Amino acid sequence: MKITVIGMWGGFPKKGEPCSGYLIQHEGFSLLVDCGSGVLMKLQEFINLNEIHHVVLSHYHYDHSSDVGAYQFSRLVNTKLGKVDHPLCIYGPENPVKKDEFTSIPYTQFQRIDQDTELTIGPFQLNFLKSIHPVETYAMKITCKNQTIVYTADTSYFEELAVFSKGADLLIAECSLYEGMDGKSFGHMNAREAGLLAAEAKQTILTHLPHYGNLQELLQSAQVVGGMAIDLAKPGMTVKF
Numbered sequence: 001m002k003i004t005v006i007g008m009w010g011g012f013p014k015k016g017e018p019c020s021g022y023l024i025q026h027e028g029f030s031l032l033v034d035c036g037s038g039v040l041m042k043l044q045e046f047i048n049l050n051e052i053h054h055v056v057l058s059h060y061h062y063d064h065s066s067d068v069g070a071y072q073f074s075r076l077v078n079t080k081l082g083k084v085d086h087p088l089c090i091y092g093p094e095n096p097v098k099k100d101e102f103t104s105i106p107y108t109q110f111q112r113i114d115q116d117t118e119l120t121i122g123p124f125q126l127n128f129l130k131s132i133h134p135v136e137t138y139a140m141k142i143t144c145k146n147q148t149i150v151y152t153a154d155t156s157y158f159e160e161l162a163v164f165s166k167g168a169d170l171l172i173a174e175c176s177l178y179e180g181m182d183g184k185s186f187g188h189m190n191a192r193e194a195g196l197l198a199a200e201a202k203q204t205i206l207t208h209l210p211h212y213g214n215l216q217e218l219l220q221s222a223q224v225v226g227g228m229a230i231d232l233a234k235p236g237m238t239v240k241f
Protein backbone atom coordinates (compact mmCIF):
# COMPACT_ATOMS: atom_id res chain seq x y z
CA MET A 1 0.00 0.00 0.00
CA LYS A 2 1.03 3.55 -0.59
CA ILE A 3 -0.49 6.54 1.13
CA THR A 4 -0.02 10.15 0.10
CA VAL A 5 -1.06 12.90 2.49
CA ILE A 6 -2.90 15.50 0.42
CA GLY A 7 -3.71 17.78 3.35
CA MET A 8 -3.65 17.79 7.13
CA TRP A 9 -4.81 21.06 8.66
CA GLY A 10 -7.70 21.05 11.10
CA GLY A 11 -10.59 23.44 10.48
CA PHE A 12 -9.37 25.40 7.48
CA PRO A 13 -6.54 25.19 4.94
CA LYS A 14 -3.30 27.14 4.80
CA LYS A 15 -1.83 28.67 1.65
CA GLY A 16 -1.09 25.68 -0.60
CA GLU A 17 -1.82 23.24 2.24
CA PRO A 18 -5.30 21.66 2.39
CA CYS A 19 -7.40 20.18 5.16
CA SER A 20 -7.84 16.42 5.51
CA GLY A 21 -7.37 14.24 2.43
CA TYR A 22 -5.46 10.97 2.00
CA LEU A 23 -4.80 9.14 -1.24
CA ILE A 24 -4.50 5.39 -0.68
CA GLN A 25 -3.20 3.24 -3.52
CA HIS A 26 -2.37 -0.36 -4.26
CA GLU A 27 -1.37 -1.86 -7.60
CA GLY A 28 -2.90 0.95 -9.63
CA PHE A 29 -6.15 1.22 -7.64
CA SER A 30 -6.77 4.54 -5.90
CA LEU A 31 -9.06 5.51 -3.05
CA LEU A 32 -9.50 8.97 -1.58
CA VAL A 33 -10.28 9.24 2.13
CA ASP A 34 -11.80 12.59 3.12
CA CYS A 35 -11.98 15.53 0.75
CA GLY A 36 -11.66 18.69 2.82
CA SER A 37 -11.08 22.25 1.80
CA GLY A 38 -8.20 22.57 -0.68
CA VAL A 39 -7.90 18.83 -1.35
CA LEU A 40 -9.19 18.82 -4.93
CA MET A 41 -6.57 21.33 -6.09
CA LYS A 42 -3.65 19.66 -4.33
CA LEU A 43 -4.73 16.14 -5.30
CA GLN A 44 -4.04 16.91 -8.96
CA GLU A 45 -0.34 17.23 -8.21
CA PHE A 46 -0.37 13.47 -7.61
CA ILE A 47 -3.09 11.93 -9.75
CA ASN A 48 -5.56 12.71 -12.54
CA LEU A 49 -8.99 13.25 -10.96
CA ASN A 50 -10.51 10.84 -13.49
CA GLU A 51 -8.47 7.97 -12.05
CA ILE A 52 -10.26 7.99 -8.70
CA HIS A 53 -13.78 6.53 -8.53
CA HIS A 54 -14.23 6.08 -4.77
CA VAL A 55 -14.25 8.74 -2.03
CA VAL A 56 -14.87 7.77 1.59
CA LEU A 57 -15.93 10.61 3.90
CA SER A 58 -15.50 10.19 7.65
CA HIS A 59 -18.06 12.96 8.33
CA TYR A 60 -19.51 16.11 6.83
CA HIS A 61 -17.60 18.87 8.58
CA TYR A 62 -16.23 21.16 5.87
CA ASP A 63 -12.59 20.42 6.63
CA HIS A 64 -13.31 16.80 5.60
CA SER A 65 -15.93 17.11 2.89
CA SER A 66 -16.24 20.58 1.34
CA ASP A 67 -14.34 19.75 -1.88
CA VAL A 68 -16.43 16.72 -2.74
CA GLY A 69 -19.03 18.90 -4.51
CA ALA A 70 -16.34 20.27 -6.81
CA TYR A 71 -15.16 16.70 -7.39
CA GLN A 72 -18.67 15.78 -8.52
CA PHE A 73 -18.69 18.69 -10.98
CA SER A 74 -15.34 17.53 -12.37
CA ARG A 75 -16.83 14.05 -12.87
CA LEU A 76 -19.89 15.56 -14.60
CA VAL A 77 -17.81 17.67 -16.97
CA ASN A 78 -15.21 15.00 -17.70
CA THR A 79 -17.90 12.37 -18.34
CA LYS A 80 -19.55 14.69 -20.86
CA LEU A 81 -16.15 15.23 -22.48
CA GLY A 82 -15.65 11.47 -22.75
CA LYS A 83 -12.61 11.51 -20.50
CA VAL A 84 -14.03 9.13 -17.88
CA ASP A 85 -16.78 6.50 -17.98
CA HIS A 86 -17.10 5.59 -14.33
CA PRO A 87 -19.30 7.35 -11.74
CA LEU A 88 -17.87 8.88 -8.59
CA CYS A 89 -18.90 6.69 -5.65
CA ILE A 90 -19.16 8.60 -2.39
CA TYR A 91 -19.39 6.75 0.91
CA GLY A 92 -20.36 8.58 4.11
CA PRO A 93 -22.60 8.58 7.19
CA GLU A 94 -26.36 8.55 6.67
CA ASN A 95 -27.64 12.08 6.11
CA PRO A 96 -30.72 12.68 3.94
CA VAL A 97 -29.75 16.27 3.07
CA LYS A 98 -26.25 15.27 1.98
CA LYS A 99 -27.55 12.24 0.13
CA ASP A 100 -29.95 14.45 -1.88
CA GLU A 101 -27.16 16.93 -2.53
CA PHE A 102 -24.80 14.22 -3.76
CA THR A 103 -27.27 12.33 -5.90
CA SER A 104 -28.73 15.48 -7.49
CA ILE A 105 -25.53 15.70 -9.55
CA PRO A 106 -25.26 13.16 -12.42
CA TYR A 107 -22.54 10.51 -12.44
CA THR A 108 -22.39 10.33 -8.65
CA GLN A 109 -23.47 7.41 -6.50
CA PHE A 110 -23.84 7.45 -2.73
CA GLN A 111 -23.60 4.64 -0.20
CA ARG A 112 -24.08 5.11 3.52
CA ILE A 113 -21.66 3.75 6.08
CA ASP A 114 -22.18 2.90 9.71
CA GLN A 115 -20.44 0.86 12.34
CA ASP A 116 -21.65 -2.45 10.86
CA THR A 117 -20.61 -1.66 7.31
CA GLU A 118 -17.95 -3.80 5.70
CA LEU A 119 -16.91 -2.41 2.38
CA THR A 120 -14.80 -3.93 -0.33
CA ILE A 121 -13.46 -1.28 -2.65
CA GLY A 122 -10.99 -2.68 -5.16
CA PRO A 123 -8.22 -4.39 -3.18
CA PHE A 124 -9.25 -2.64 0.06
CA GLN A 125 -11.44 -3.90 2.90
CA LEU A 126 -12.93 -1.15 5.07
CA ASN A 127 -14.35 -1.39 8.57
CA PHE A 128 -15.68 1.45 10.66
CA LEU A 129 -15.91 2.55 14.28
CA LYS A 130 -18.19 5.39 15.36
CA SER A 131 -16.06 8.06 16.92
CA ILE A 132 -16.82 10.67 19.58
CA HIS A 133 -17.37 13.95 17.77
CA PRO A 134 -20.21 16.51 17.63
CA VAL A 135 -21.57 14.98 14.38
CA GLU A 136 -21.79 11.34 13.26
CA THR A 137 -18.22 10.41 12.38
CA TYR A 138 -16.42 7.16 11.63
CA ALA A 139 -12.86 6.08 12.22
CA MET A 140 -11.85 3.51 9.63
CA LYS A 141 -9.60 0.53 9.20
CA ILE A 142 -8.37 -0.14 5.68
CA THR A 143 -6.96 -3.60 5.12
CA CYS A 144 -5.09 -4.83 2.07
CA LYS A 145 -3.08 -8.06 1.91
CA ASN A 146 -2.93 -8.39 5.72
CA GLN A 147 -1.67 -4.86 6.17
CA THR A 148 -3.76 -2.22 7.86
CA ILE A 149 -4.13 1.51 7.95
CA VAL A 150 -6.26 2.96 10.75
CA TYR A 151 -7.50 6.53 10.37
CA THR A 152 -9.05 7.96 13.51
CA ALA A 153 -10.96 10.74 11.70
CA ASP A 154 -12.07 13.42 14.19
CA THR A 155 -12.62 12.10 17.68
CA SER A 156 -11.98 12.30 21.38
CA TYR A 157 -9.87 9.54 22.86
CA PHE A 158 -11.81 6.44 23.92
CA GLU A 159 -10.83 2.93 24.82
CA GLU A 160 -12.51 1.16 21.88
CA LEU A 161 -10.50 3.34 19.53
CA ALA A 162 -7.30 2.07 21.14
CA VAL A 163 -8.50 -1.51 20.60
CA PHE A 164 -9.54 -0.71 17.02
CA SER A 165 -6.16 0.79 16.12
CA LYS A 166 -3.96 -1.66 17.96
CA GLY A 167 -1.34 -3.29 15.74
CA ALA A 168 -1.98 -1.04 12.73
CA ASP A 169 0.86 -0.95 10.23
CA LEU A 170 0.08 2.73 9.87
CA LEU A 171 -2.02 4.86 12.20
CA ILE A 172 -3.21 8.22 10.95
CA ALA A 173 -4.19 9.89 14.20
CA GLU A 174 -5.87 13.22 14.57
CA CYS A 175 -3.95 15.45 16.94
CA SER A 176 -5.82 18.72 17.17
CA LEU A 177 -4.65 19.87 20.58
CA TYR A 178 -1.52 20.24 22.67
CA GLU A 179 -0.86 18.12 25.73
CA GLY A 180 -2.87 19.30 28.71
CA MET A 181 -5.74 20.67 26.60
CA ASP A 182 -9.11 19.02 27.15
CA GLY A 183 -9.91 16.95 24.06
CA LYS A 184 -13.14 15.54 25.47
CA SER A 185 -14.98 18.86 25.40
CA PHE A 186 -13.99 19.51 21.76
CA GLY A 187 -14.43 16.01 20.33
CA HIS A 188 -10.71 15.89 19.50
CA MET A 189 -7.48 14.38 20.82
CA ASN A 190 -4.52 16.08 22.38
CA ALA A 191 -0.92 15.06 21.70
CA ARG A 192 -0.68 12.77 24.69
CA GLU A 193 -3.86 10.92 23.72
CA ALA A 194 -2.68 10.52 20.12
CA GLY A 195 0.58 9.22 21.57
CA LEU A 196 -1.28 6.61 23.60
CA LEU A 197 -2.81 5.24 20.40
CA ALA A 198 0.53 5.46 18.60
CA ALA A 199 2.18 3.33 21.28
CA GLU A 200 0.23 0.33 19.99
CA ALA A 201 0.76 0.98 16.26
CA LYS A 202 3.85 0.23 14.20
CA GLN A 203 4.04 3.70 12.71
CA THR A 204 1.98 6.85 13.18
CA ILE A 205 1.30 10.08 11.34
CA LEU A 206 -0.22 12.90 13.37
CA THR A 207 -2.75 14.86 11.37
CA HIS A 208 -5.58 17.41 11.66
CA LEU A 209 -2.96 19.73 13.09
CA PRO A 210 -3.66 23.00 14.92
CA HIS A 211 -2.89 26.38 13.35
CA TYR A 212 -1.18 27.71 16.48
CA GLY A 213 1.71 26.86 18.76
CA ASN A 214 4.87 24.91 17.98
CA LEU A 215 4.10 21.67 16.14
CA GLN A 216 7.46 20.22 17.19
CA GLU A 217 6.22 20.38 20.80
CA LEU A 218 3.05 18.59 19.74
CA LEU A 219 5.16 15.86 18.14
CA GLN A 220 7.45 15.52 21.13
CA SER A 221 4.53 15.16 23.56
CA ALA A 222 3.17 12.33 21.44
CA GLN A 223 6.59 10.67 21.15
CA VAL A 224 7.09 10.68 24.94
CA VAL A 225 4.18 8.24 25.32
CA GLY A 226 4.04 6.73 21.82
CA GLY A 227 7.68 6.22 20.84
CA MET A 228 9.76 7.65 18.05
CA ALA A 229 7.92 6.09 15.09
CA ILE A 230 5.64 9.12 14.94
CA ASP A 231 5.75 11.90 12.38
CA LEU A 232 3.82 15.05 11.61
CA ALA A 233 1.73 14.86 8.43
CA LYS A 234 2.73 17.15 5.58
CA PRO A 235 1.13 17.63 2.16
CA GLY A 236 2.83 15.34 -0.34
CA MET A 237 4.29 13.05 2.30
CA THR A 238 4.14 9.39 1.28
CA VAL A 239 4.35 6.18 3.26
CA LYS A 240 4.81 2.83 1.53
CA PHE A 241 4.66 -0.57 3.15
Ligand SMILES: [Zn+2]
Pocket residue numbers: 010011061063064154208
Ligand atom coordinates in the same frame (compact mmCIF):
# COMPACT_ATOMS: atom_id res chain seq x y z
ZN1 LIG B 1 -11.95 18.19 11.29
Ligand SMILES: [Zn+2]
Pocket residue numbers: 059061133154
Ligand atom coordinates in the same frame (compact mmCIF):
# COMPACT_ATOMS: atom_id res chain seq x y z
ZN1 LIG C 1 -15.00 17.29 12.53
